[in-house]
Amino acid sequence: MSKARICVGAIMGAYGVRGEVRLKSFCADPRAIADYGPLWSEDGTRQFKLTLGAQVAQGFAARLGGISSREAADALRGVRLFVDRDRLASLPDDEFYHADLIGLLVFDTGGAELGRVKAVLNHGASDLLEIVAPGRKGAILLPFTQAAVPTVDLASRRIIADPPEGLLE
Structure with missing residues (x-):
């Protein structure tokens, strides 16, 4: 997959019997996913034209070009959809695409390395940085807030964190 x-x-x-799919959008504005087309499969071998339908539980009903049966739609279960990076909007200085945060080194405010961002998680309340470090048992789940993460330096590929008291114990 291309970066x-x-x-x-x-x-x-x-979703239904006529080839629609149930689609989960990861966009800040969930309906914006329809504006980015065409969308690609992760391996880049399939391209989809997307038409959003009604909002349904945890997403949208949607039509994908070339998919016309329930069986074909269900065969796509779990396929992640990607957009060319240059089709995305530029972000303000204090906002970041999750993909840009993954892999960044994380240091505390004293300069000690805490680990590397493995994933950005969101279970409803707010984003969490999953940080892994060699020799550490388990990951650190750091709230991605201004207080806990005062500095994100994409150019230097690092994050300065001020973890809440007790988080690293």
């Missing part, structure tokens, strides 16, 4: 593509959604399975 020039960003994951913007995933197909959760078939």
Whole structure:
């Protein structure tokens, strides 16, 4: 997969019997996923034209070009959808695409290395940085807030963190 593509959604399975899919959007504005087309499969071998339908539980009903049966739609369950990076909007200085944060080194405010960002998680309340470090048992889940992460330096590929008291114990 080219680094020039960003994951913007995933197909959760078939919706109905006429080839629609249930689509989960990872965009800040969930409907914006329809504006980025065409969308690509992770391996870059399939391209999809997307038409959003009604909002349904945990996403949208959607039509993908070339998919016309429930079986074909259900075969796409779990396929993540990507957009060319240059189709995405530029972000303000204090906002970041999750893909840009993954792999960054994380240091505390004293300069000690805490680890590397493995993933950006969101379970409903807010984003969490999953930080892994060699020799550390388990990951650190750091709230991605201004207080806990005062500095993100994409050019230097590092994050300065001020973890809440007790988090690293």
